[in-house]
Amino acid sequence: MKFDLSRRLVAEALGTAILVAAVVGSGIMADRLTDDVALALLGNTVPTGAILVVLITTIGPISGAHFNPAVTLVFALRRETEASAALAYVVAQIVGGIAGTFLAHAMFELPILQISENVRTGNGQWIAELVAAFGLVFTILAGLRFRGDAIPWLVGLYITSAYWFTASTSFANPAVAIARAFSNTFAGIRPLDVPAFIIAELVGALLAMALAGWLLAETKMRAAE
Template structure:
């Protein structure tokens, strides 16, 4: 089980390095062009997601996201003990990724973001982004598990642009980004409502998944190594 937990730790760390690192680089090079910076941030994140899901999927299932893991637990596809270990690894991995990114860009290791991200449009966006992500993950498992890496990477890349919140859709990512006062940051006091909205999106997705995909016998394959 240690290798599964370590895979989740590494995957979450790599993900945050992509999110925060590309944000810092994009903001530095885009010369104030926010659209260009966001595009670079989205592409880099999508590329990393494809790589780490492909790499770690056969090991741990490549969750890297507490709402994905919690969904598996609630569906009975993963034990509570393993789920708790995965979630802890994801959070600590994400924070470690942020600290390493700060070191790579010669920034103060410990920061608190001052970027406000709050309000109804952003909360609705997080509900929708999380709902869509879970639908992609479980729909992919049911219908075409080999395409999940591409589907998730493309979905998140697009969701950077079609959601007002730029699609965090991940509690571990939300927590870790609060610790970076950079392009990708979020003010710490605004994190709890983001996470609540992500959990609401997960709950809605589980209802829809049960209706649409549970008749497929492939849904549980590969979920819990």
């Protein structure tokens, strides 16, 4: 079933908004419920992985469930998303992400507009974001190649895992990074640190695309003479 661009854009904005609301909202809730940082991170991780499974399953058939400018860039370069639509997707994702942050603040009766003071910078953080985005994009491309029906679970489980094995807690998404800059909470990131995160995420995504393009390509066997 083919959906027109307006519906796809609403789906991308809605999906990204719900994703960010889950990330920021669960971070606020976890921070309120415990002073144990590890337990708070767990409380932030599980809802994020779970909501990804739900969103990709329900919204994926409409827009492809990118919810991520790095993913949209890869699909545009692979000519699987029209160039004109790709730019509109990115705008919808960023707007939706920021709206999701504001919604999370409203639910917890916090000031709607905030600027994060949570410092996330340094070589380790940047390498972690490169790895996180690389793994996410490679998971998507490999999943599409071998088990398209499993994509929701593959992505949800990957992000759940990457929260814990990356130093940055796996943003892996420029729109999410921008949105989290507007939340001075557990899930926030200082605006000054966002550009480096975005660069690392895009580099990781492009590296994954390049490797997947070679690794997952079918080898044509020479016909027996």
